[in-house]
Amino acid sequence: MVDTILLRLRSVNRWVAILIGVLLLACVVFVLADIVLRRLGSTLGGTDEISGYVMAIATSWGMGYTLTELGHVRIDILRCRVRSRGRALFDLVSMLALSGVITLIAIRGWPVLERSLANGSRANTPLETPLALVQAPWLAGWVWFALTAWLTFLAALFLIARGEFERSEAAIGTFGEADALR
Amino acid sequence: MIGYLSLGLLALLSLSIPVGIVLFLLGFGIDAFFSPFPLIKGLGNLVWSTSNNATLIAIPFFVLLGEILVRSGIAARTYAALDKWVSWLPGGLVHANIATATMFSATSGSSVATAATVATVAMPQAERLGYDPKLFSGAIAAGGTLGIMIPPSINLIVYGFLTQTSIPQLFLAGLVPGVTLALGFIVITMIICAVRPALGGERRMFPLLVMVRALAELVPIFLLFAVIIGSIYQGWATPTEAAAVGVAGAIVIAAIFGGVSTRMFTESVLGTVKITSMIMLVVIAASFLNFTLASAGLGRELEAFLDSLGLSPLNTILVIVCMYIVLGFFIETLSLMVVTIPIIVPIVIEQGYDPIWFGILMIVLIEMALITPPVGLNLYVVQGARREGRMSEVMLGAIPYILAMLAMAAALIAFPGIALYLPNSLSGS
Numbered sequence: 200m201v202d203t204i205l206l207r208l209r210s211v212n213r214w215v216a217i218l219i220g221v222l223l224l225a226c227v228v229f230v231l232a233d234i235v236l237r238r239l240g241s242t243l244g245g246t247d248e249i250s251g252y253v254m255a256i257a258t259s260w261g262m263g264y265t266l267t268e269l270g271h272v273r274i275d276i277l278r279c280r281v282r283s284r285g286r287a288l289f290d291l292v293s294m295l296a297l298s299g300v301i302t303l304i305a306i307r308g309w310p311v312l313e314r315s316l317a318n319g320s321r322a323n324t325p326l327e328t329p330l331a332l333v334q335a336p337w338l339a340g341w342v343w344f345a346l347t348a349w350l351t352f353l354a355a356l357f358l359i360a361r362g363e364f365e366r367s368e369a370a371i372g373t374f375g376e377a378d379a380l381r
Numbered sequence: 382m383i384g385y386l387s388l389g390l391l392a393l394l395s396l397s398i399p400v401g402i403v404l405f406l407l408g409f410g411i412d413a414f415f416s417p418f419p420l421i422k423g424l425g426n427l428v429w430s431t432s433n434n435a436t437l438i439a440i441p442f443f444v445l446l447g448e449i450l451v452r453s454g455i456a457a458r459t460y461a462a463l464d465k466w467v468s469w470l471p472g473g474l475v476h477a478n479i480a481t482a483t484m485f486s487a488t489s490g491s492s493v494a495t496a497a498t499v500a501t502v503a504m505p506q507a508e509r510l511g512y513d514p515k516l517f518s519g520a521i522a523a524g525g526t527l528g529i530m531i532p533p534s535i536n537l538i539v540y541g542f543l544t545q546t547s548i549p550q551l552f553l554a555g556l557v558p559g560v561t562l563a564l565g566f567i568v569i570t571m572i573i574c575a576v577r578p579a580l581g582g583e584r585r586m587f588p589l590l591v592m593v594r595a596l597a598e599l600v601p602i603f604l605l606f607a608v609i610i611g612s613i614y615q616g617w618a619t620p621t622e623a624a625a626v627g628v629a630g631a632i633v634i635a636a637i638f639g640g641v642s643t644r645m646f647t648e649s650v651l652g653t654v655k656i657t658s659m660i661m662l663v664v665i666a667a668s669f670l671n672f673t674l675a676s677a678g679l680g681r682e683l684e685a686f687l688d689s690l691g692l693s694p695l696n697t698i699l700v701i702v703c704m705y706i707v708l709g710f711f712i713e714t715l716s717l718m719v720v721t722i723p724i725i726v727p728i729v730i731e732q733g734y735d736p737i738w739f740g741i742l743m744i745v746l747i748e749m750a751l752i753t754p755p756v757g758l759n760l761y762v763v764q765g766a767r768r769e770g771r772m773s774e775v776m777l778g779a780i781p782y783i784l785a786m787l788a789m790a791a792a793l794i795a796f797p798g799i800a801l802y803l804p805n806s807l808s809g810s
Contacts, residue, residue, distance in 0.1 A: 213651070216383045220650025222418040223441050230625035234618065247435040250621060255433040257441065258665075259659035261711050262458055270655045271399040276756065293398040307425035337429065373397070 200355045205370050208347055209267045215343075216264040219257045226253045252333040259340025262301075263347035271297070275373045283364040290371045294355060298348040302324040305341040312338050382415050382682050383724070386674075390720060400716040402658070404666035405416045408673040415677040417601050422427040424669065431668045432661060435621055437542060441657040442624030447485065448649035449631040450602075451609060453640025456485050456498040459602055462595035464506075465587045472574035472581045474510060475517055476567055478503055481523040484602060486528020496525030496759045500766030512582035514770050516573065519752075519778020522759040523566060526786075529714065533561035533609055533627075536718060536747065538620065539660065540740045543667055543722050547737070548620050549613050550804040554741050556610075558799055563746075564804050565785045573781060601637070605630045615808070660715060665721040674723050680742035683727055694732040698794060700723060702746060709750030713758055741800040742793045749786045 225247070232248040265271055278289040314320065315330035322328040351370055358367040389410060393403040428617075450456060460481045467476035478499055485495040500521050507517045529536040532552035539550035574581030602606040609627045611619035618626065635641050692700065708717055721743075729739045749760045754776045765774050793799055 215648060216651050216654040219647075219654050220445075223445065223650075223653070224628075226438065227442065227625045227628045230622055231629055234622055234626070247619075247621075250438045251433040254438040254441075255429065257438075257654070258432040258658060258661040260781075261654040262662060264651075265658035265662075266656050268655050270659045271401065272659060272713060273397045273399050274394045274712055274716065275397050275755075276711055277395045288614050289397045292396060293402070294396045296406065297402045300402050304398070304405075304424060304428055307421065307430060309425070310422075311425040333433075334429065337432070341428075355461040 201357050204350055204354050206311055208263075210352060212264040212267045212347065215260055218259050219264075223257060226250055229261050245324065248324050248326055248328065250323060252328070252337075255337045256333070256340060259337050259344065262340070262344040266297075266344070266347055266351065269371075269373060274374050278373065284373065285369070287359045287364050287367055290367065290373075291352070291356065291359065294348065294352040294371045298345065301341065301345045301348050305338070305345045306336045308341050382411070382674075382677065383677060383686055385410065385414070386724065389699045391594065394712070394720075399662070400720065401662035401666040404663070404670045404720065408666070408670040409523045411670070411673040411677050416673065417584065418676075420673050420676055420699060421727060422671070426582070427672055427732065428665055431665045434542075436538070437661070437664070439533075439621045439624040441629050441653050442621065443533055443535055443538075444656050445649060445653040446624065446627045448652045449628070449635055449645070450485065451498045452645045452649050452652075453635035455602070455631075455634060455638060455640060456481065457497070458598050458638060460499060460502050462598040465592050465595040466599075467585070468585045470567075470571055471572040471584065472516075472567075473584050474503065474512060474582060475520045475574070478517065478520045479563065479566045479634060481571065482524030483527045483531065484606070485809045486525055486531075487617065491594045496521055496762045499525070500686075500763045504767055509584070510582045513580040513778075514767070515774045515778035516570070516580050516781075517582075518763045518767060518770075518775045519780070519782060520566070520570060522540050522757075522763045522775060522779050523758045523782030523785075524753045525762075526565075526751045527559055527563055528568075529748060529751075530555045530565070530741070530744050532556060532564065532613075533624065534744070535660070536629065536715065536744060537740065538634050539664055540718065540722070540743070542741070543671065543719070544726050544736050546740065547804075550737055551740050552610070552613060552620070553649070553804040553807060554737050554800040555744065558741055558745065558793065561799070562785065562789050563690065564747075565789070566782055569781050569785055580793055598638075601634045605634065637790070639785060647675065656801065662721050663715060667723060668719065671723045679724075681726060682729060683724075687728065687731060695794075697728065697732050698734070698742075700744075701729070702790060702794075705743070705746035706753075709753050711756050711796065712758060714747050717750055718743065720796060735797065735801060737804060738793070738800050742790060745786055745790045745793065749783055752768055752783060 220279055230250065233243045246362050273293060278286055312331060312334045315334055320330045322330060356368045356373040358370065389407050390403065393406060394400065409421065462476055463480045464474060464477040466666050467480060468474055470476050482499050485498070501519070503521060507514065515571070529532065532555050534552070534555060537551045538548055539557055541551050605627060608630060609623045612623045612626065613620055630743060632641070687697070726736060728741065730736055751757055754760060760775050761777065764775050
């Protein structure tokens with residue numbers, strides 16, 4: 200059960216990351232097209248604005264992938280000096296802090312979207328993008344990150360309670376600096 | 382507030398809580414204890430406006446560029462080509478290590494991936510040709526650090542974003558110190574190997590024809606670098622647009638040299654997303670902390686704090702340099718930069734220094750953090766690529782290059798023009 204959850208989280212987040220990559224590549228093409236057109240004296244307009252939206256969405260959705268790959272930097276100067284039981288404690292504390300903070304961000308992100316929905320706000324640009332259209336996927340990314348974090352935390356807590364420190368470490372530990380590259 | 386910040390930072394970081402989360406927690410603390418009005422209401426807006434940013438998308442673009450070049454095997458080819466050109470120098474292949482690491486981390490800004498690639502390609506040759514493993518691996522670790530100085534540098538983009546200084550100007554300012562450091566590394570290697578030829582292994586001369594053919598492999602990379610940097614300086618592309626051009630160029634180069642595959646793309650993309658989100662969590666958190674500190678009146682408190690210390694501007698800088706060297710032993714590069722910017726940069730500006738100049742000085746100090754033990758990412762990366770030998774060998778080998786960086790930091794303090802001449806001359810005209 201726990202294994203299924205952790206495996207599923209990893210594979211879903213991997214797919215999300217690949218989709219983000221496609222989005223980024225599309226954005227590259229868009230920016231290039233605009234540069235070429237500008238040389239020819241025309242413009243697509245709004246590349247900056249759209250790049251910004253892509254960045255916001257790519258950032259929020261990519262966070263969960265980085266978490267499952269143990270990619271968020273931690274300073275493990277004390278952590279690496281204790282035994283596996285102690286390391287498990289460090290990992291749980293930091294996962295709890297992370298899950299809590301990310302949940303707070305997701306909650307505080309709601310008013311941003313709510314206001315755009317209520318006022319029908321549009322970006323103050325020639326494109327007049329309806330903000331809710333881009334803020335909704337952005338916020339969903341943070342909610343997904345919070346969800347990934349809590350599920351991972353609970354799975355690891357379960358593993359630690361059963362004394363399976365090695366497996367919990369694979370889920371919420373740190374990469375040794377030498378393993379930081381696959 | 383300064384005491385709370387420093388203590389809180391150290392305590393939370395040593396609990397091994399992710400760096401970005403630590404900065405958020407500190408921001409919440411500032412809000413709860415020091416701010417006259419609740420700042421947390423602004424959290425959602427701040428996270429949105431920080432990540433909705435067309436300049437920051439240059440970060441994933443540059444990372445992707447580097448990933449493509451490294452994973453399509455271009456880095457390995459460049460290494461072989463550079464070998465033909467520099468192996469006649471005293472120190473031979475060691476120069477190829479430095480040059481390849483410099484070129485790749487320069488185009489991509491990903492110093493870790495570069496150090497890993499160069500180490501994997503280079504190590505077998507080192508054994509075969511009888512190089513001293515200390516100097517050989519130390520040079521790879523040190524060469525890799527240059528990527529965060531020589532533009533386009535992701536760290537300079539982050540610095541420019543957080544301190545609101547011009548990124549093209551920062552790029553210009555980093556050019557001379559970065560290239561000087563690379564040359565300095567090469568000169569140091571030559572001196573060491575001239576004094577102790579045994580360390581340098583066999584010097585090899587290649588026939589002219591082979592050298593010319595190797596040049597053909599180097600041209601595309603130089604061209605890519607020139608296009609990226611040139612288009613930013615000419616002012617016809619923003620850093621973001623230049624980065625997009627760079628990605629396209631990297632794909633074309635990879636296609637020509639036959640390294641394009643679905644697997645290569647997938648891996649490059651996954652690597653890019655992982656690194657970008659890691660950077661962005663820290664950046665978003667730092668700008669939230671910046672915002673709470675500014676609202677809670679850090680500026681006034683810092684002024685009073687500095688008055689009470691009564692240090693001259695020069696002494697302040699020296700204290701700051703020492704602090705970075707000490708912290709650099711323990712904290713990894715980007716984190717070190719981001720956690721100190723909110724406190725240190727206002728102090729430096731308050732003392733009348735140029736934030737662009739300080740950005741470059743800070744980068745030199747942070748480069749050192751990459752190769753100073755016990756926490757020096759590049760040392761571990763290079764050691765990871767070696768199949769034998771002890772970690773301490775890499776550390777010893779890096780020492781001459783650390784000395785070069787210290788010399789560069791001193792030179793920057795004595796002659797700020799090293800960094801500021803280019804940006805000033807261009808913006809003045």
